[in-house]
Amino acid sequence: xxxxxxxxxxxxxxxxxxxxxxxxxxxxxxxxxxxxxxxxxxxxxxxxxxxxxxxxxxxxxxxxxxxxxxxxxxxxxxxxxxxxxxxxxxxxxxxxxx
Numbered sequence: 026x027x028x029x030x031x032x033x034x035x036x037x038x039x040x041x042x043x044x045x046x047x048x049x050x051x052x053x054x055x056x057x058x059x060x061x062x063x064x065x066x067x068x069x070x071x072x073x074x075x076x077x078x079x080x081x082x083x084x085x086x087x088x089x090x091x092x093x094x095x096x097x098x099x100x101x102x103x104x105x106x107x108x109x110x111x112x113x114x115x116x117x118x119x120x121x122x123x
Contacts, residue, residue: 059120067119071095076117092123 062070070076071094078097080087087099100108102122112118 062119067121070117070119073117075115076119077112079112079118079120081120081122086123090123094121097121 067078071078078094080094080097080099081102082090082099083102084099087093
């Protein structure tokens with residue numbers, strides 16, 4: 026019984042992570058058209074002082090993942106209005122979730 030419940034919860038969490046991945050709340054929080062870039066373009070921007078990488082995965086998803094961009098800042102996906110003003114407007118923000 027416990028194994029079935031765990032399997033059901035695990036399946037739900039995986040499905041939930043897939044939904045969060047394709048429906049990134051930070052990107053949806055604005056009505057402005059946000060340009061998309063490729064992984065290769067993002068790699069070329071790594072280390073630039075004018076670029077800030079922001080990881081908007083949920084805390085649980087972030088902690089469980091081994092895939093993290095070095096020096097990326099993790100921000101809460103549902104709190105864009107709270108954290109967005111702290112970033113300089115002259116910087117390029119690359120907001121991502123996986």
